[in-house]
Amino acid sequence: MVTAREVAQLCGVSVATVSRVFNRPATVSVTTRERVERVARELDFSPNESARALSRQQSAMVGMVWDTDHRRPGWRHPFLQDLLLGLKSALSSHGYHLLLLATSDDARDRHPGVSLADPIAYVGMTRRHHLAGLVLIDSGTDAEAFTAFAQSGLPCVALDVALAGPRATYVTSDNAGGAAEAVRHLASLGHRRIATITGPRGNAPAAARTEGYLRGLAEAGLPVREDLVVSGDFYRESGFVGMRRLLARKDPPTAVFAASDEMAVGALLAARAAGLQVPADLAVVGFDDIEVASLVDPALTTVAQDKPGFGTAAAGALLAMIENSAAPEPVQLPTKLVVRDSCGGQRRR
Amino acid sequence: MVTAREVAQLCGVSVATVSRVFNRPATVSVTTRERVERVARELDFSPNESARALSRQQSAMVGMVWDTDHRRPGWRHPFLQDLLLGLKSALSSHGYHLLLLATSDDARDRHPGVSLADPIAYVGMTRRHHLAGLVLIDSGTDAEAFTAFAQSGLPCVALDVALAGPRATYVTSDNAGGAAEAVRHLASLGHRRIATITGPRGNAPAAARTEGYLRGLAEAGLPVREDLVVSGDFYRESGFVGMRRLLARKDPPTAVFAASDEMAVGALLAARAAGLQVPADLAVVGFDDIEVASLVDPALTTVAQDKPGFGTAAAGALLAMIENSAAPEPVQLPTKLVVRDSCGGQRRR
DNA sequence: GCTACAGATGTAACCGGTTACAAGAACGGA
DNA sequence: TCCGTTCTTGTAACCGGTTACATCTGTAGC
Numbered sequence: 001m002v003t004a005r006e007v008a009q010l011c012g013v014s015v016a017t018v019s020r021v022f023n024r025p026a027t028v029s030v031t032t033r034e035r036v037e038r039v040a041r042e043l044d045f046s047p048n049e050s051a052r053a054l055s056r057q058q059s060a061m062v063g064m065v066w067d068t069d070h071r072r073p074g075w076r077h078p079f080l081q082d083l084l085l086g087l088k089s090a091l092s093s094h095g096y097h098l099l100l101l102a103t104s105d106d107a108r109d110r111h112p113g114v115s116l117a118d119p120i121a122y123v124g125m126t127r128r129h130h131l132a133g134l135v136l137i138d139s140g141t142d143a144e145a146f147t148a149f150a151q152s153g154l155p156c157v158a159l160d161v162a163l164a165g166p167r168a169t170y171v172t173s174d175n176a177g178g179a180a181e182a183v184r185h186l187a188s189l190g191h192r193r194i195a196t197i198t199g200p201r202g203n204a205p206a207a208a209r210t211e212g213y214l215r216g217l218a219e220a221g222l223p224v225r226e227d228l229v230v231s232g233d234f235y236r237e238s239g240f241v242g243m244r245r246l247l248a249r250k251d252p253p254t255a256v257f258a259a260s261d262e263m264a265v266g267a268l269l270a271a272r273a274a275g276l277q278v279p280a281d282l283a284v285v286g287f288d289d290i291e292v293a294s295l296v297d298p299a300l301t302t303v304a305q306d307k308p309g310f311g312t313a314a315a316g317a318l319l320a321m322i323e324n325s326a327a328p329e330p331v332q333l334p335t336k337l338v339v340r341d342s343c344g345g346q347r348r349r
Numbered sequence: 350m351v352t353a354r355e356v357a358q359l360c361g362v363s364v365a366t367v368s369r370v371f372n373r374p375a376t377v378s379v380t381t382r383e384r385v386e387r388v389a390r391e392l393d394f395s396p397n398e399s400a401r402a403l404s405r406q407q408s409a410m411v412g413m414v415w416d417t418d419h420r421r422p423g424w425r426h427p428f429l430q431d432l433l434l435g436l437k438s439a440l441s442s443h444g445y446h447l448l449l450l451a452t453s454d455d456a457r458d459r460h461p462g463v464s465l466a467d468p469i470a471y472v473g474m475t476r477r478h479h480l481a482g483l484v485l486i487d488s489g490t491d492a493e494a495f496t497a498f499a500q501s502g503l504p505c506v507a508l509d510v511a512l513a514g515p516r517a518t519y520v521t522s523d524n525a526g527g528a529a530e531a532v533r534h535l536a537s538l539g540h541r542r543i544a545t546i547t548g549p550r551g552n553a554p555a556a557a558r559t560e561g562y563l564r565g566l567a568e569a570g571l572p573v574r575e576d577l578v579v580s581g582d583f584y585r586e587s588g589f590v591g592m593r594r595l596l597a598r599k600d601p602p603t604a605v606f607a608a609s610d611e612m613a614v615g616a617l618l619a620a621r622a623a624g625l626q627v628p629a630d631l632a633v634v635g636f637d638d639i640e641v642a643s644l645v646d647p648a649l650t651t652v653a654q655d656k657p658g659f660g661t662a663a664a665g666a667l668l669a670m671i672e673n674s675a676a677p678e679p680v681q682l683p684t685k686l687v688v689r690d691s692c693g694g695q696r697r698r
Numbered sequence: 699g700c701t702a703c704a705g706a707t708g709t710a711a712c713c714g715g716t717t718a719c720a721a722g723a724a725c726g727g728a
Numbered sequence: 729t730c731c732g733t734t735c736t737t738g739t740a741a742c743c744g745g746t747t748a749c750a751t752c753t754g755t756a757g758c
Contacts, residue, residue: 001476024717027737053743076430295645368745
């Protein structure tokens with residue numbers, strides 16, 4: 001590894017000047033700057049990141065807190081890969097890398113103090129790495145911990161959970177709008193008994209989707225029927241169980257809006273198990289547009305989220321805070337109704 | 350942030366002693382050690398990672414090189430999430446974090462020199478971060494670049510691509526064995542014309558799966574028929590096209606082994622488009638056991654890979670090299686044939 | 699009582715940068 | 729010619745640890 005000292009010696013200048021060339025080029029005379037730049041290029045010099053982080057008290061890394069809920073071990077983020085891709089490319093265009101931080105149960109045995117249950121210790125960890133910012137991915141259990149991060153003063157962007165703080169903001173989809181659109185779509189096809197299977201209690205997107213469901217009903221001039229709202233937890237199994245419960249009602253729904261594609265698939269299976277045809281006997285709409293949505297039979301009509309957009313928006317907000325220190329407004333990404341086969345066409349009355 | 354200096358002052362010792370307590374506890378007297386440990390705990394002190402990395406020339410981070418093939422933009426790793434989960438938890442139990450490094454097209458605009466096409470510059474980047482090791486995820490295009498990493502002397506673990514070097518090794522599935530088992534399974538059901546849709550040329554797992562296919566045929570005493578081998582690229586579309594080509598043969602296969610689940614799904618769709626029933630008219634086996642495999646209709650029989658095992662094995666090998674500096678043997682993870690519905694039962698002759 | 703040696707701890711150099719401050723050079727105006 | 733700016737560059741402190749080496753203390757052996 002070539003150091004600034006070597007470049008300086010070869011150029012006959014001090015290391016300070018070399019450093020200036022890379023950090024405040026305007027303060028260096030043109031001739032010197034060009035000479036240093038040329039030598040640096042020839043020697044393939046670039047500043048050591050550890051030293052730079054130590055000196056500046058800020059590294060070129062953004063931390064990512066992605067904890068999996070140990071109470072729900074099978075949980076998967078519906079589009080982590082797209083998210084990462086978006087984050088990575090947006091961050092790296094500004095020279096930042098993404099540090100996937102060890103969390104809670106991972107580290108529990110070795111660093112008993114370090115877990116999201118003990119956010120103070122965790123915040124310390126982010127400080128020790130001189131992170132430039134933090135991306136927080138909601139796993140459903142860490143709302144309080146996230147607040148601690150937001151209050152630490154480090155630029156924070158949360159995904160799918162409202163976060164407030166001097167340098168904190170969040171990115172989420174227009175969950176309510178998407179859900180409302182899905183319900184209006186069902187209503188426009190002639191459905192009047194539209195049920196929903198909700199996401200888990202305490203989850204912000206789930207709550208917003210339920211709100212959107214209610215709004216959609218209102219906009220379509222349909223009454224809310226308490227017995228057509230059952231709660232799930234985003235998992236397939238809960239969609240199956242929820243659908244079975246709905247079908248057992250005395251006046252069962254002709255359509256269902258599931259707050260996640262996984263649950264929609266569960267609902268599809270439950271309908272099939274009950275001997276119903278989808279979409280002829282039951283229309284189903286999901287939310288997320290995960291990969292399987294287009295593969296199930298019938299292909300699932302669903303509310304698509306802007307998956308890479310999450311990463312890009314999060315990175316953008318983070319970079320804005322890192323550079324300007326003002327927290328930008330929360331970002332709400334538009335959703336898009338993707339019509340496939342699980343709703344069928346106009347319903348005969 | 351509390352520094353070692355503060356702890357030292359409060360204990361009435363020098364910073365060197367504090368450092369020793371954390372790095373060479375045996376060289377410090379019991380009484381001093383306990384005092385320092387107590388004070389450190391009370392003050393919530395832990396060493397600054399940037400300073401430590403600079404001083405030791407080694408950070409507590411493992412880099413991850415995950416480039417997406419820009420020639421195949423839709424490409425997704427079949428189980429990145431499980432992989433990350435496994436990596437993260439194994440690494441963090443030893444105090445390491447995972448740094449997702451910016452790669453090729455990401456950084457091309459801002460750091461034109463930094464791309465996998467220019468591995469030297471890239472290796473420099475890993476050096477500047479004082480990384481403890483590197484996880485290389487094959488994206489199909491970087492074989493030469495990976496060699497440069499392996500030769501840099503940094504502990505390297507590659508996934509699904511053979512890597513050799515003084516401190517390099519790799520983890521892969523028993524692709525050949527899994528493929529052979531799949532073919533034997535088809536043969537045991539009475540199939541005699543078993544086709545395959547291969548993965549892309551130059552991809553190691555793809556080659557091994559083809560090899561396994563041939564071995565499986567041999568073990569079942571079946572002849573190899575050149576016209577029953579068509580090449581794909583792991584994508585669904587190529588499975589569709591490949592299957593259509595196979596069905597157009599004068600003596601079409603009764604069974605097909607697709608080298609990826611994505612292609613198997615494509616094959617399923619092609620069979621359906623040709624008016625064939627699966628499994629009655631055509632048996633299909635895939636490889637990977639991605640999530641959709643269990644969801645398509647009929648549910649796909651496939652060769653499952655040990656997804657979290659990849660992460661755990663990679664982390665284990667890396668940690669071994671970081672601590673012992675000897676490269677462990679390559680790891681070959683066992684596969685498991687998951688029998689679902691796409692092969693049906695015993696074939697009537 | 700003196701030497702030898704092990705054990706504990708402090709001193710100071712070092713890792714490789716960044717940056718406040720000082721100092722020197724160049725230049726214009728009086 | 730002298731002074732005050734402005735521009736450029738060097739000096740040195742600092743970021744927060746790690747560790748080779750020196751020093752000091754205490755004890756065992758003779």
